[in-house]
Amino acid sequence: xxxxxxxxxxxxxxxxxxxxxxxxxxxxxxxxxxxxxxxxxxxxxxxxxxxxxxxxxxxxxxxxxxxxxxxxxxxxxxxxxxxxxxxxxxxxxxxxxxxxxxxxxxxxxxxxxxxxxxxxxxxxxxxxxxxxxxxxxxxxxxxxxxxxxxxxxxxxxxxxxxxxxxxxxxxxxxxxxxxxxxxxxxxxxxxxxxxxxxxxxxxxxxxxxxxxxxxxxxxxxxxxxxxxxxxxxxxxxxxxxxxxxxxxxxxxxxxxxxxxxxxxxxxxxxxxxxxxxxxxxxxxxxxxxxxxxxxxxxxxxxxxxxxxxxxxxxxxxxxxxxxxxxxxxxxxxxxxxxxxxxxxxxxxx
Amino acid sequence: xxxxxxxxxxxxxxxxxxxxxxxxxxxxxxxxxxxxxxxxxxxxxxxxxxxxxxxxxxxxxxxxxxxxxxxxxxxxxxxxxxxxxxxxxxxxxxxxxxxxxxxxxxxxxxxxxxxxxxxxxxxxxxxxxxxxxxxxxxxxxxxxxxxxxxxxxxxxxxxxxxxxxxxxxxxxxxxxxxxxxxxxxxxxxxxxxxxxxxxxxxxxxxxxxxxxxxxxxxxxxxxxxxxxxxxxxxxxxxxxxxxxxxxxxxxxxxxxxxxxxxxxxxxxxxxxxxxxxxxxxxxxxxxxxxxxxxxxxxxxxxxxxxxxxxxxxxxxxxxxxxxxxxxxxxxxxxxxxxxxxxxxxxxxx
DNA sequence: AGCCCCAATGTAAACGCTTGCACCGCTCGG
DNA sequence: CCGAGCGGTGCAAGCGTTTACATTGGGGCT
Numbered sequence: 001x002x003x004x005x006x007x008x009x010x011x012x013x014x015x016x017x018x019x020x021x022x023x024x025x026x027x028x029x030x031x032x033x034x035x036x037x038x039x040x041x042x043x044x045x046x047x048x049x050x051x052x053x054x055x056x057x058x059x060x061x062x063x064x065x066x067x068x069x070x071x072x073x074x075x076x077x078x079x080x081x082x083x084x085x086x087x088x089x090x091x092x093x094x095x096x097x098x099x100x101x102x103x104x105x106x107x108x109x110x111x112x113x114x115x116x117x118x119x120x121x122x123x124x125x126x127x128x129x130x131x132x133x134x135x136x137x138x139x140x141x142x143x144x145x146x147x148x149x150x151x152x153x154x155x156x157x158x159x160x161x162x163x164x165x166x167x168x169x170x171x172x173x174x175x176x177x178x179x180x181x182x183x184x185x186x187x188x189x190x191x192x193x194x195x196x197x198x199x200x201x202x203x204x205x206x207x208x209x210x211x212x213x214x215x216x217x218x219x220x221x222x223x224x225x226x227x228x229x230x231x232x233x234x235x236x237x238x239x240x241x242x243x244x245x246x247x248x249x250x251x252x253x254x255x256x257x258x259x260x261x262x263x264x265x266x267x268x269x270x271x272x273x274x275x276x277x278x279x280x281x282x283x284x285x286x287x288x289x290x291x292x293x294x295x296x297x298x299x300x301x302x303x304x305x306x307x308x309x310x311x312x313x314x315x316x317x318x319x320x321x322x323x324x325x326x327x328x329x330x331x332x333x334x335x336x337x338x339x340x341x342x343x344x345x346x347x348x349x
Numbered sequence: 350x351x352x353x354x355x356x357x358x359x360x361x362x363x364x365x366x367x368x369x370x371x372x373x374x375x376x377x378x379x380x381x382x383x384x385x386x387x388x389x390x391x392x393x394x395x396x397x398x399x400x401x402x403x404x405x406x407x408x409x410x411x412x413x414x415x416x417x418x419x420x421x422x423x424x425x426x427x428x429x430x431x432x433x434x435x436x437x438x439x440x441x442x443x444x445x446x447x448x449x450x451x452x453x454x455x456x457x458x459x460x461x462x463x464x465x466x467x468x469x470x471x472x473x474x475x476x477x478x479x480x481x482x483x484x485x486x487x488x489x490x491x492x493x494x495x496x497x498x499x500x501x502x503x504x505x506x507x508x509x510x511x512x513x514x515x516x517x518x519x520x521x522x523x524x525x526x527x528x529x530x531x532x533x534x535x536x537x538x539x540x541x542x543x544x545x546x547x548x549x550x551x552x553x554x555x556x557x558x559x560x561x562x563x564x565x566x567x568x569x570x571x572x573x574x575x576x577x578x579x580x581x582x583x584x585x586x587x588x589x590x591x592x593x594x595x596x597x598x599x600x601x602x603x604x605x606x607x608x609x610x611x612x613x614x615x616x617x618x619x620x621x622x623x624x625x626x627x628x629x630x631x632x633x634x635x636x637x638x639x640x641x642x643x644x645x646x647x648x649x650x651x652x653x654x655x656x657x658x659x660x661x662x663x664x665x666x667x668x669x670x671x672x673x674x675x676x677x678x679x680x681x682x683x684x685x686x687x688x689x690x691x692x693x694x695x696x697x698x
Numbered sequence: 699a700g701c702c703c704c705a706a707t708g709t710a711a712a713c714g715c716t717t718g719c720a721c722c723g724c725t726c727g728g
Numbered sequence: 729c730c731g732a733g734c735g736g737t738g739c740a741a742g743c744g745t746t747t748a749c750a751t752t753g754g755g756g757c758t
Contacts, residue, residue, distance in 0.1 A: 002714040014391060014738045019716055029736060046471040050408065052715035053399035054743045061442070061474075069428040070638075070653075072419075079418040082445055086461065092472060093410070094443050112435065122395040124744095125410075234642045270619075288421075293583045304419075307371055351744040363708045368746060400744035403713045473714095494699060 001215035004046055006212075010039035022047060026272055040168025053124065061091040062314060069096045069132055070287060072260070073303050077132055077154065080307025088315055093126055097134075117143050121335035128318055130310045136161070150317035154310050154330075155202075162317065163308055166330040168202055171299045172209025172255070174334055175283045178297070179253045180217045183342045184281060187214065188225040190239045190261045203228070206257045206285070217223065224249045229261050244272055252343040253281035259288035259298050266339060277341035280318065287335065295338035306330055352394055360388035370397060378495035391459045402473065410440040411663060412475035415467065416482055418445045418492055421609070421632065421637060426503065428483050430655025437664055441483050442475055446483075466492050477667055479659045481504065485510070496501070503659045503679075504551075511666065513658055515679040517551055520648045521558025523683055524632045527646070528602045529566045532691045533630060537574040537600035539588045544697070545653025552577070555606045573598045578610050593621055593629075601692040602630035608637035608647050615643055615688060626690035636684065644687035 008015045013032060021028045021036035028036075039045075053059045064081055066074045078094070085092045097112045117140050121129065128150040136153075141160060144151045153163040179187050189210045192203030211221045227242055229235030236256055243251055244339070256262035262284025269280045276282055284291065287300025309330065357364045362381060362462045370377045370385035377385075387395075399636025402408045413430055416422045434441045445542070466489050477499040485493070485502075490509060493500045502512040521552065521597065528536050538559045541552030560570045576591055578584030585605055592600055605611035611633025618629045625631055633640065 004715065015715080015738075016717075017737060020737090023716085027736060032736080044471075046468060048403070048714055049472040050399045050402035051473075051743090052716075054397070054403050054745085055714075055716040057716095057743080059399065069431065070421075070424050075419050075424050078443075079445070082443055083447070086444075086464075091469070092443050093426075094431055094441050095435075095578045096428070098432070115435075119395060120440070122393075123398040124400075125398045233639060237642070290582060293586070344567065353744065364745080365709075365747075369707090372746085374705065381706080398712090401746075403715085404744075404746040404747090406713080410742055479712060 002051075003043075003048070007036065007039045007043055007045050010043060011036045036341075037053070057124075059125060059127050060089060061093055061126050062128045062130065062311075063093045063095055063120070063166050064130045065095045065097065065132065066136055067097050069094075073286065074132060076303035077307040077310075079303030081130060081311050082307070083304075084308040084311035088311065090311075090315075097121060106127060107211050107229055109325055121149070122147060126313045128152070130314055150314055152310050152317065161312060162326055162328075163334075164313060164328045164330050166301055166304060166306070166332060168205040169212070171210040171285055171301065172206040173213045174332075174345065175285060176210045176213035176218075176300050178221070178334060178336070178340065179255060179281060180213060182253075182281065182340060184253040185219055186222075186225070186249065186251045186253070187219070187344075188227070188243045188249070188254045190236055190243075190254060190256040190265065191226055191228045192257045193228045193230045193235070193308045203257060222249060225251055229264075231258045231260060233260045233264040236261030237268045238264070238266040239267035241272070244269065244274065251280070253283070253340070256282065256284045256344050259284035259286035259296060261340070262296055263288075263290060263294050266296065276339050278344055281340040281343070283340050287333075291335070291337070297337045297340040299332050300335050301330065301332045304318050351400075352392075352397070355619070356385065356388045356392055356394050359392060360385045394626060405556065406473075408474060408476050410437060410475050411477045411479065411660075412442045412444055412469070413479045414444045414481065414483055416446050418443075419433055422635065423481060425652035426656040426659075429653030429661050430479060432653075432654070433657040433660035437660065439476075439664075446470060470498070471496060477501070477663045479663055481659075497546070499663055501659050501663045501666065503655050511654060511662060511675055511677075513554060513662060513677045513679050515650055515655070515681060517554040518558040518561070519608075520650065520681050521555040522562045522636055523681075524604050524634060524648050525559045525562035526566075527632060527683060527689065528604060529568070531602075531630065531689060533602040534568055534692075535571075535574070535598065535600045536568070537576070537592045537598070537603045539585055539592075539603060539614065540575055540577050540606040542577045542579045542584070542608045552606060559604055571598065574600055578613075580607045580609060582609045582613040582616070585610030586617045587613070589614040589617035590621070593618065593623065597665070600629070602632070604691070605631065605633045608633035608635035608640050608645060611645055611647065611688070612637075612639060612643050615645065625688050627693055630689040630692070632689050636682075640686070646686045646689040647684050648681050649684050650679065650681045668669075 002015070004015045004018050008018045011018065013036060015034060017028060018036050022040060023031045062085060064078060066078065068074050082092050095116055097116065121144065131151060132154045133155040134153065135201065136158060151161050152159050153218055155165055189207060191207045194203050207226065212230065214221050224246060227239040229239040239261065240254065243249065243254065254265050262282050265282045266276050269276050274280050282297055284298040285301065287298055287302060291298045291328060309328065313328065353364045353367050360367065362385065366377060366381060367385050370382045371389060411434060413427060415427065419421050428623045431441050444465055446465065470493065478493065480500060480502045482504040483502065500510050502510050504514055525536060538556060540556045543552050556575065563570050573595060576588040578588040588610065589603065592598065592603065603614050605614055611631050614631045615625050619626050623629050631645065633645055633647040634650065636647055636651060640647045658677065662677065
């Protein structure tokens, strides 16, 4: 016999009332509700998720898809999302595409990704999806819409999908303008590796912001001052070695597209006997946990907030309040620490 | 009408056969199976997870509980577990206790933790649990056993629960012996913060291994050579500053209980103008992604493998093959890089 | 040729809830 | 004084599978 039945008997009501009382529905008298809750507690009764889902069509479970997992940024986003979901009484099912494999291939060719869309999402396992830094193609979007499940993207914008995006262009400008306002004129840029475009052409966007900032300050962009790296400390280190070793250029500052690369830059500078910020200013993007330790000036993009906001958004969609603006801007903030300062050499025009 | 019905009709069989065919049961003729699969594909049919769970009692979903999320180690374990589960066709539901809050209180006092056991696990949401670095108390264990769901712990041992544990004592000995064998006699230890005992008294165990190794080599342990830190780079940095600044001791090597602390030690040494490994050897534990970059000698504990192994184990339990040894040892390996070398000063007796 | 057995399939009873609809007093306005 | 309206409940029909058990049709044996 369905266990809810026992509770109903103990409380002297029908199963319907038990269901309603435990679900917090309004149409139950306070007295009855109390009686039901007492009975449930007494019997150690907890609603069966599968039965409930089957009957109601809702799972109280939302899926989060990320390209990678063992990365500071995605971790943070995930962490933020998990918190928010927990507080809302939802479970979080994790799905990650190990983007390292086959992200260069067309989406359909990544087996994990195929599976995500062909099985995972259709199984009624989740009520909605949060896709982090994922560019869904048309077929995938149709697939989602066909299921009638809300999708929220973090890191868009993606046509037709509610998206939380951060203004990468503006962030890059902010970082670059910070250096310019300190008086720097020879500003190098360690860009994200364009082959590594998980996100929405993020490397290109940030680079564009950098170049725009330069242009607007009347500084000519020198291609020799731009290097690509893979978003890691090691990558930033190498790129900086190249930059500082090249006799044709003499950067007084580096704007790295991620904090890890910026930290690599600081370490490289030190190894070359240069002082930061005396000989070289460094600014990054992220708000990485290590930024404080390395006294790194950075543009914090609050990844945990991104996760939390995505959850709020998706829950709204589930409530049917989908009449909101399709896109939301995520917050960011310049955090000035000791890795940036005015250039030591006299400024030049 | 149940969707499976449509498939049944299209394939000209009963729903029972469709169910069996799609579940890969053996008692279906190849011909029929093919017909069913074709029909299913044609209709875009996918089994409803909730209906399936309700009917079968299985969810094909397993829960992973970690104390923290935004930490390199748990990330890696999680990543390994997710991979393995995906390959086995299982979903992974994430639950993390934000151990920062209330981990010092008795288990029952942590609200998240209460909730985990009182709701999450009883809801028939998961078939089994993997608990990472979590010390369950008696009530919690009973709770799990009462539900008849397998639990596997990573980082035990825990009485009565299959556990994958790493021999922290041996790891610490290995690291320390490595330094001893290079000729070091003044070996400092940066221990994990004992107030931060998420895992099973890991800091104490590692410290014990360190002391035992010293003792066995006839080196007297000096309490002044042991400092505690919080497992972070910053923590390791500070501890090293203390260690190297203390006029009463002159360590030629440091064994840090985590790679991050070891990296902090390397950075601190550099800042004090000491060379690594010339003036100071440093060894860590973890196999951190950054170890290679910092040329850090470490004992790799393969966290991703830990995640994977936990999954394998739990799936075995689900298959009923619970006749295995209760505890398994996890692999570890000394990886020698350039942060350790013989002490520069002549050895003393 | 007759029988037994097994493989392959069908039948139908769960699985444990949710929820539309019906129903029952009551209060309240007319 | 009566009917409408409404808060609070109960009834029972699903929700979409899985699976124990029954059934069927051959093939191999004696």
